Amino acid sequence: AQSVTQPDIHITVSEGASLELRCNYSYGATPYLFWYVQSPGQGLQLLLKYFSGDTLVQGIKGFEAEFKRSQSSFNLRKPSVHWSDAAEYFCAVGPNRDDKIIFGKGTRLHILP
Amino acid sequence: DVKVTQSSRYLVKRTGEKVFLECVQDMDHENMFWYRQDPGLGLRLIYFSYDVKMKEKGDIPEGYSVSREKKERFSLILESASTNQTSMYLCASSSLGGGWFFGPGTRLTVL
Numbered sequence: 001a002q003s004v005t006q007p008d009i010h011i012t013v014s015e016g017a018s019l020e021l022r023c024n025y026s027y028g029a030t031p032y033l034f035w036y037v038q039s040p041g042q043g044l045q046l047l048l049k050y051f052s053g054d055t056l057v058q059g060i061k062g063f064e065a066e067f068k069r070s071q072s073s074f075n076l077r078k079p080s081v082h083w084s085d086a087a088e089y090f091c092a093v094g095p096n097r098d099d100k101i102i103f104g105k106g107t108r109l110h111i112l113p
Numbered sequence: 114d115v116k117v118t119q120s121s122r123y124l125v126k127r128t129g130e131k132v133f134l135e136c137v138q139d140m141d142h143e144n145m146f147w148y149r150q151d152p153g154l155g156l157r158l159i160y161f162s163y164d165v166k167m168k169e170k171g172d173i174p175e176g177y178s179v180s181r182e183k184k185e186r187f188s189l190i191l192e193s194a195s196t197n198q199t200s201m202y203l204c205a206s207s208s209l210g211g212g213w214f215f216g217p218g219t220r221l222t223v224l
Contacts, residue, residue, distance in 0.1 A: 009153070042217070043215045046213065090155060090156065092156075099144070103155045105153060
């Protein structure tokens with residue numbers, strides 16, 4: 001069965017430090033992969049998505065993610081975090097870009113000043 | 114500016130009440146979805162719809178039903194609300210090549 005695992009429930013980094021949020025998926029076919037962010041009290045916002053092509057995907061707010069088929073991973077990275085990046089981040093996988101997608105349980109990012 | 118709107122941001126209901134959560138999208142999307150979000154559990158799919166008058170069960174449909182009489186509107190119905198349905202409910206819509214869009218969510222409290 002398809003699933004998404006985000007191993008880290010909470011991550012704390014200092015402002016200006018680099019960030020990597022992990023995501024592993026289990027899926028029988030070529031997956032469509034997404035990262036969403038949810039700021040406190042806000043809805044979900046799409047950061048980036050991977051459907052095919054270049055395995056390094058650029059998103060909004062300076063985020064990028066790399067699809068690694070051999071590791072079944074789609075980790076999210078940012079070279080230098082800002083205090084405004086404090087939020088919850090969700091990785092998701094779907095059978096195609098418009099069908100239902102399955103979410104991981106989320107990683108809450110805390111930023112130290 | 115594309116939008117998915119939900120009828121209420123906050124809702125408080127009593128056990129046993131029938132509850133309607135409304136979702137409207139203005140993007141002419143075919144697909145619409147209802148998720149609930151709980152701490153530590155992420156988002157779980159309740160129901161979805163690929164067309165008017167069509168509905169499909171998601172992973173946790175028990176205690177819920179849906180209605181899609183018009184393309185732009187997808188309603189989630191709690192037939193008899195229970196305290197374990199206290200949650201954040203998120204609606205989403207999508208279309209081929211158009212990506213996914215989420216509404217702001219409805220935080221439902223059942224007393």
